[in-house]
Amino acid sequence: MKYMGHKGKMLPILGDILLHYADGSERIADPFCGSAAVSWFLAENTDKEIISGDIQSFAVARARAVVERTEYFAPDQMIKSWFERANVLVEQVAGHFPNNLRSIEPNLTEPKQIKQVVTQSRKFCRDVLPVVFNDLGGAWPISKAYGGYYYSPVQALIFDALRQCLPSQTNMRKVALAALVEAVSRAAAAPGHTAQPFQPTASSAKYIIEAWTRNSWNLAKNAVEEMSNRAAMVKGKGIVGDFRKTIARLNKGDLVFADPPYSSVHYSRFYHALETVARGVEFEPEGRGRYPSIDDRPSSEFSKKTTAMNAAKQLLDECSEKQATLILTFPTTGASNGLEANDYVEYGRTLFSDVHMEEVESDFSTLGGNKKHREARQVCNESIICFVP
Ligand SMILES: C[S@@+](CC[C@H](N)C(=O)[O-])C[C@H]1O[C@@H](n2cnc3c(N)ncnc32)[C@H](O)[C@@H]1O
Incomplete structure (x- = not known):
């Protein structure tokens, strides 16, 4: 599926890192599961319980189709x-x-x-x-x-x-x-x-x-x-809700893969048609985009410049309190919510005993761009940061 910040393309490197750190854990959380590409990969390739969360229900619906099912079936x-x-x-x-x-x-x-x-x-x-x-x-x-x-x-x-x-x-x-x-x-x-x-x-x-x-x-x-044609090795769980709800299900030694939003525009502005089919509920469409009203669209503190840093800190706090290992992906620089990978690294160093980072070349969507000032896609470096308790 076409999805902003989709990590499917990064799996050849990211997947190896996740499999390496998954070794000692019983559960793996993907609290910002989005297209579910990473949740599916983990469900198919590890014998861990995968817990996939997102504030948008269509994302969790996608994750559930694989992580909560251990049997293939003839369709x-x-x-x-x-x-x-x-x-x-x-x-x-x-x-x-x-x-x-x-x-x-x-x-x-x-x-x-x-x-x-x-x-x-x-x-x-x-x-x-x-x-x-x-x-x-x-x-x-x-x-x-x-x-x-x-x-x-x-x-x-x-x-x-x-x-x-x-x-x-x-x-x-x-x-x-x-x-x-x-x-x-x-x-x-x-x-x-x-x-x-x-x-x-x-x-x-x-x-x-x-x-x-x-x-x-x-x-x-x-x-x-x-x-x-896909199924999980071990039955996992999908959770619609804030990342805290997903991380709350972990125990000491578990693994978190976190891919929080980097954009200052809410995801729900773009994917409302998917959310509508997942919810199956009628609404009064608004504006040129025919969105549900703003109150009805999931909003994220990561996508507001004024709250993004605090949300980032809380994510690190939650993982550290659980004594979980955290693998986090974020654009190295230039994210429109005002954060950069280093913000996570610096705060993480105060909570985790080892923090190290790898960079991979990627391209990320700028949510359509605006033609004059930015292209719809830009080449950037994406950081994969490992926080070990
Ligand atoms: C960068 S995308 C994740 C992409 C995903 N890793 C993939 O490969 O497709 C970020 C996701 O975080 C979700 N999100 C935003 N704020 C959240 C929050 N507070 N808690 C949980 N999910 C959130 C968005 O709905 C979006 O799907």
Whole structure:
């Protein structure tokens, strides 16, 4: 999954370091699990209990699909019956509108025509679909908030139907929900990190059609197939909440991998569509990005310049109190929340008996950049800091 600060690419080095320090521990916490790339790696490659946390529930939904499941399964039957149930719902809605809900023509290229289709789709999702939804009951948050924006009406409808019809068997339900998060992420008609949808302008209109013609069923199916092939060696746990809640579950000698935010913009501003599908609850969209209201979006003290240093210190305090080893990744310099790797190192030296650092070249997202002053991605050095009690 495309995710800001995703550590998947660093795993060849970071993974070795984590495996080395995991040796003496019973549990490993990943309290800022994000895309869950590191949690999955640890679950698949160690015989430790992995505890994955994040303030965003979609991140934990992804982690749970693997860390809480120790058995592989053949996905075909699950996909078939899940899709059959969802398709009944889709047909119930589509039956009312044989014309409006036909697929978007992939060969639509003229910006003017695209704009017309987009305008009609928005109106349709805003004014017409909710009448049918009212009769059917159930939650339709993707169609109501994002239909005609990030997703075509048909894509949105399929995502909502799949969300309502998740399998009931616990493990399969976890995989299905995580797969849906992946599918919603891959289908979004948005530049960069899903903060705002493409608008039907002369230059961007073509990207809307390209995204709207992605097949929601196939995206979900591919994601289930990929995840069903993964399982934890030991059953772990996913926790939605602040990092303190995850670290509280550790004992002396356990290991923490911490990858806290480095940006001064909250993650929840960018990933609200994923959070919406994970929660499955309708809301009143706001602004160009069609976000939930600010009170409804998880906010992080690491993403406010005034509180970031204090949050960093508390993270180090919590790990030190648990006598846990901490492996922390952070951009060496230039993070927009005002911190740098050295801030962690200096405070950490007052709490841990050994602190050492490795640097790897990486590139990190600046949350879209602003074209004039910064590129969307910058090459930087990422520090891997080891704090040993
Ligand atoms: C740099 S990302 C983690 C990326 C992850 N390691 C990966 O490989 O995808 C930071 C994550 O911290 C989460 N977060 C922010 N503040 C938090 C807090 N106080 N407690 C727990 N998670 C938090 C964000 O939602 C975000 O997913």
